[in-house]
Structures are given as C-alpha cells and as structure tokens.
Amino acid sequence: PQEKEQVRTAAYAGLIRAAGEQSLALVTAGIESSDPARQIAALQLARGVQNPAATGIFTNLLTKSPPAMQMALLGVLQQRDDAGAAPAALAAARSSDLQVRLAAFAALGTLGDVTAIPLLAGAATSRDEAEQKAARQALIQLRRGSVGEAMVGQLVSANLNVQVELIRALVARNDKSAAPKLLELARTETGSARRAALRGMEQFADGSDLPALVQLLTLAKDEAARAE
Secondary structure (H helix, E strand, O other): OOOHHHHHHHHHHHHHHHHHHHHHHHHHHHHOOOOOOHHHHHHHHHOOOOOOOHHHHHHHHHHOOOHHHHHHHHOOOOOOOHHHHHHHHHHOOOOOOOOHHHHHHHHHHHHOOOHHHHHHHOOOOOOOOOHHHHHHHHHHHHHOOOOOHHHHHHOOOOOOHHHHHHHHHHHOOOOOOHHHHHHHHHHHOOHHHHHHHHHHHHOOOOHHHHHHHHHHHHOOOOHHHHHO
C-alpha cells in the first residue's frame, strides 16, 4: 500500500495473470474494490478472462455499479464480444445517465441484434447531438441476425422521425434489399420520409427500377415532388 498507484496497478495485474483459475475472482474483487489501482488492473484484464462465467458476473456487477463503473464495464463487455451481454447493454441503454446510455449504445452496436433496433432508432431521433450520433452509429454497426430485414419490416409501423432514421441506417449499411420498400414509401409517404426514401433510391436503384421511378415522376403533384 505504500507504493505509487502505477506500481500497485502493475503488481495487481501480475497477481491476476498468475492466478490461473482464480483470475476471475481477483478481477471481480478488483472491480468492486474502492482502490483505483485494483480497479484499473481488473478492468484492463477483464476483457481477456476466458472463464465462461465471466460475462454473467460482469453483467451482474453492471446493475449495482455507479455510472462511471457502468461505462467501464460496458466497454469491457463490448470488447469481449459475447452476445450474452446484449440484454444487459439494452437495459443500460435506458439509463437516466447520458454517458451510460452512450456507452450502452456503443456496446449494442457490437453485441446487439434485431431487438435493439426500436430503442436505437428512437434514440437516433434525440435532440441531443451526442446521443443521436451514438445511436445512429450503433444502427449501422448491428450485425447479429437479419438486421436489414428487420429494419425494413419496421418502416411501415414506425413514426415519421423513426422512419427517416431507419432509412438513413439502411442506406449507410448499403442494404439493397430495402429498395422495394423505399419505392413503396416514396409512393405513399410525403415530406421527410418521402425525401429520405428517394435519397436511399439514389444509392440502391438500378435499371430495373426505372419504370417505377418514372411512374413516381408522372404521379408527382407539384414541382417540388418532381424535383425530388
């Protein structure tokens, strides 16, 4: 205890590395400790713990930790890339603490599946720039399950602002399977949803879509719609 913090951090990291099957217990104790040196060492090595029980233990710690530690644990869970942590990240994404929500959005981009789409799409409409940016990035990064198909399926029932964010995500993901639904939205919607759908078609449309696009042009009711 008399040594400087960086020395104690290195010493505790050495203990964890040398602990074999007991390393998870030492990491857990370090995370729960009030000693910054132990916490730092434990968090640094938590991502590499091979014990199959580790994800469950870390997600349990998440629910009873202060915001700063929740952010750190979400980063650890994201780095471990274990989808078993996705429900805990989804719960953290509803936190009242903005910084925790941002960390949870980042984790969901790696860990989440189609069940995270509604929450992330809603958060992407936030007026808070940081929250909006983090949610949009997570929507682009989602990779578990039929994400593009699920986004397309939610377009019809979503409200206007969420529709725009889902279209933005589909375009950024370059998901060409969305083209038929975007054409449908361009025919049936107005305002920002129609504009977003047409911007998506700029990227997705090919020669086979030309008749439908020409029909949209002929059905346009005003010059602004024709210009779009």
